[in-house]
Amino acid sequence: MHRRRAGHRRTDREPGRDPMSAYVWHPTPEFTEHGNIAAFCRSHGVAGGYRELQARSAADPEWFWDRAAADIGIVWHTRPTRVCEDTGGIAFTRWFPGGRTNLVDSCLDRHLRQGSGPAPALRWEREDGTGGVLTYDDVAALSARVAGGLLGLGVREGDRVAGYLPPGPEAFVLLFACARIGAVLVPLFSGFGAEAIAIRLVDAGARVLVTAAATTRHGRRHDMETVARTALRKARCVRHLVVVSEESGSRVLQEPGSGPAPTEPATTTWHRLADTEPAATVSRPAQAPFLLLHTSGTTGRPKGAIHTHGGFPVQVGSETRYNLDLRPDDVAFWVTDPGWIMFPLVAVGATLAGACVLAYEGAIDHPDATRLWRLLDEHRVTVFGSSPSLSRMLMGRDLKQPAAPPWLRVLASTGEPWTEDAWRWYFADFGGKRCPVINICGGTEVGGSLLASAPTLPQSPCSFSGPCLGIDAAIEDDDGAEPPEGRIGELVVRRSWPGMTRGLWRARERFVHTYFGSRPGRWSHGDLVSRTGEEWFVHGRLDDVIKVAGKRLGPAEVEDAVVGDPDVAETAAVGIPHPVKGQALWCFVVPEAGRTLGPPELERIRGRVADALGPAFRPGRVIAVPELPRTRNGKVMRRLVRSLVTGETPGDLSTLVNPACLDAIRTALHGQ
Numbered sequence: 001m002h003r004r005r006a007g008h009r010r011t012d013r014e015p016g017r018d019p020m021s022a023y024v025w026h027p028t029p030e031f032t033e034h035g036n037i038a039a040f041c042r043s044h045g046v047a048g049g050y051r052e053l054q055a056r057s058a059a060d061p062e063w064f065w066d067r068a069a070a071d072i073g074i075v076w077h078t079r080p081t082r083v084c085e086d087t088g089g090i091a092f093t094r095w096f097p098g099g100r101t102n103l104v105d106s107c108l109d110r111h112l113r114q115g116s117g118p119a120p121a122l123r124w125e126r127e128d129g130t131g132g133v134l135t136y137d138d139v140a141a142l143s144a145r146v147a148g149g150l151l152g153l154g155v156r157e158g159d160r161v162a163g164y165l166p167p168g169p170e171a172f173v174l175l176f177a178c179a180r181i182g183a184v185l186v187p188l189f190s191g192f193g194a195e196a197i198a199i200r201l202v203d204a205g206a207r208v209l210v211t212a213a214a215t216t217r218h219g220r221r222h223d224m225e226t227v228a229r230t231a232l233r234k235a236r237c238v239r240h241l242v243v244v245s246e247e248s249g250s251r252v253l254q255e256p257g258s259g260p261a262p263t264e265p266a267t268t269t270w271h272r273l274a275d276t277e278p279a280a281t282v283s284r285p286a287q288a289p290f291l292l293l294h295t296s297g298t299t300g301r302p303k304g305a306i307h308t309h310g311g312f313p314v315q316v317g318s319e320t321r322y323n324l325d326l327r328p329d330d331v332a333f334w335v336t337d338p339g340w341i342m343f344p345l346v347a348v349g350a351t352l353a354g355a356c357v358l359a360y361e362g363a364i365d366h367p368d369a370t371r372l373w374r375l376l377d378e379h380r381v382t383v384f385g386s387s388p389s390l391s392r393m394l395m396g397r398d399l400k401q402p403a404a405p406p407w408l409r410v411l412a413s414t415g416e417p418w419t420e421d422a423w424r425w426y427f428a429d430f431g432g433k434r435c436p437v438i439n440i441c442g443g444t445e446v447g448g449s450l451l452a453s454a455p456t457l458p459q460s461p462c463s464f465s466g467p468c469l470g471i472d473a474a475i476e477d478d479d480g481a482e483p484p485e486g487r488i489g490e491l492v493v494r495r496s497w498p499g500m501t502r503g504l505w506r507a508r509e510r511f512v513h514t515y516f517g518s519r520p521g522r523w524s525h526g527d528l529v530s531r532t533g534e535e536w537f538v539h540g541r542l543d544d545v546i547k548v549a550g551k552r553l554g555p556a557e558v559e560d561a562v563v564g565d566p567d568v569a570e571t572a573a574v575g576i577p578h579p580v581k582g583q584a585l586w587c588f589v590v591p592e593a594g595r596t597l598g599p600p601e602l603e604r605i606r607g608r609v610a611d612a613l614g615p616a617f618r619p620g621r622v623i624a625v626p627e628l629p630r631t632r633n634g635k636v637m638r639r640l641v642r643s644l645v646t647g648e649t650p651g652d653l654s655t656l657v658n659p660a661c662l663d664a665i666r667t668a669l670h671g672q
Helices: 036-043 049-059 061-072 103-113 136-152 169-181 194-204 224-232 270-274 311-323 342-352 371-378 388-395 420-430 508-516 555-562 599-613 638-646 660-671
Strands: 120-126 131-135 160-164 184-188 208-212 214-217 220-223 240-244 266-269 289-295 303-308 331-334 356-361 383-386 410-413 437-443 448-452 473-476 489-493 523-532 535-541 546-548 551-553 568-578 582-591 621-624
Touching: 036 049, 036 061, 036 311, 049 061, 061 311, 103 136, 103 169, 103 311, 103 342, 120 136, 120 169, 131 136, 131 169, 136 169, 136 270, 160 169, 160 194, 160 224, 169 184, 169 208, 169 342, 169 356, 184 194, 184 342, 194 224, 194 289, 194 303, 208 224, 214 224, 220 224, 224 240, 240 270, 266 270, 303 311, 311 342, 311 437, 311 448, 331 342, 342 356, 383 388, 388 420, 410 420, 420 437, 448 489, 473 523, 508 523, 535 555, 546 568, 546 582, 555 568, 555 582, 555 599, 568 638, 582 599, 599 621, 621 660, 638 660
Parallel strands: 120 356, 160 184, 160 208, 184 289, 208 240, 240 266, 331 356, 331 383, 383 410, 410 437, 582 621
Antiparallel strands: 120 131, 214 220, 289 303, 437 448, 473 489, 489 523, 523 535, 546 551, 568 582
């Protein structure tokens, strides 16, 4: 594993020059002269390139979003009377009022009218190597037939249809089928248990649940249908269950009208659902919801973010067109799940561009870690995105792989802050120093991103170019003032944007309190960020901030110092209540394979942190653990680690994929 001394970010302890500010990637003419940003700037007389466009779009968002919608290819059935109407304040801004559209018309039907129907829209592959390709003609036709099947089940405009599916053609097609008839899709993570599914089905009031019979990860079959049926015992709102059968056809399913038990919904197959007359694309108000996607909170029930036919495609279309530079001949592959925001973001954003999406069902490192390289090669992926955790997983393995194939031109990431070692591996070892790393920072409620990198600007490790186009974002300290350059504050947004959730499902007061309660008139995003020159850096979540004797730091900079130790594979830094300091810094560390972390090694790690961040930040404890709690998309759940120490209620555990690690951490806490 390649390692170097971890650079550390400037924080409120250390003014001065940031060691990471030296650019390691410089834009090429492919982006500065021939990319989508360059074309937009030429068309609208923006001589100063991305920086000037960024400033103008934040100052005059109506100017930008009107022109961006046209450039992206949004089809209006009735043109909006204006771009936005904000008399209700930032929380209740209406985007594209008076407009009527349907995102299916912009993403699919438009391309058919323009003669691009034979172009590939979706490539997919399963862990066993099977797969296929759907063209735009195929997706349009199949989604229309599935939409007709949903109408036959009694689904009408505004009804909720849940999808509990692995990545693949059914999840892709279901999104457009629901949108086509004005139904609202409720995506569910394919790794959820029955309780998590039931909670979301009941909250949404879903009428239909579409599930796979099973999925496979690491060669093991996971029964999804049984989990779904267990969830339906508590979700009486669901009237119909649709099952994507396994190719073996081992299960005999009930069809509608075949006499299901009184307590069970009627059951049909995906094949029969799609074997119907195609439904027409309905025209919907721009404010009409098409997506209800839940995001987990630390306490209480999950929050249902609402995204619309007008705002969501404009927002994600801007990000995929200008930040990811997606073009019609691209193949975009993001390691994600249909239950996370990145799946609909890529599906909608790529099809707006006329590009192709690759969906992979299974473990990305099965049968070994070279699987990723084979996917990139065989499907000729040009735009690839993942979480930093995937890089941290792969960089520790002796892969002996060449850099990614030469046609890969854009790397992207989201989900959590980078460590510099992992970023440099992604950029240099994996990407061959040829591709920009487009960091994006947003979330489910954002409907896209608030911060992003731009391929037309030089980059230093872990950096963002700043706020996304059309986003009026700022950094504020606890008093609402802008902190000095290099010091950490909270990311806030001063005006609404098209992708912002239209509230929380059936929870208006919770929406206002959660995002606007601490800073009235500002969207409080909860991310800790800093700015150095023109670049921005993300340091972690406000929930994860550590305050030692009044000094605040994000966990990422602590972790950056710890993973520089040759015996450490990964780490999580948390703040633990302390009677004198307010909080003490504790680090939980996972050893490299074949290594042991005994008292001498743990003391050495404490010293590394003190050397990197200052004596005041020497960890109170460093605890060796076999693994850290994480979600399937790689996020380390620091709040769970902290709750094991403090005894606090851990909150929502539904996204945790390795619950057994919690007992192992408890044992380590008592044994060291």
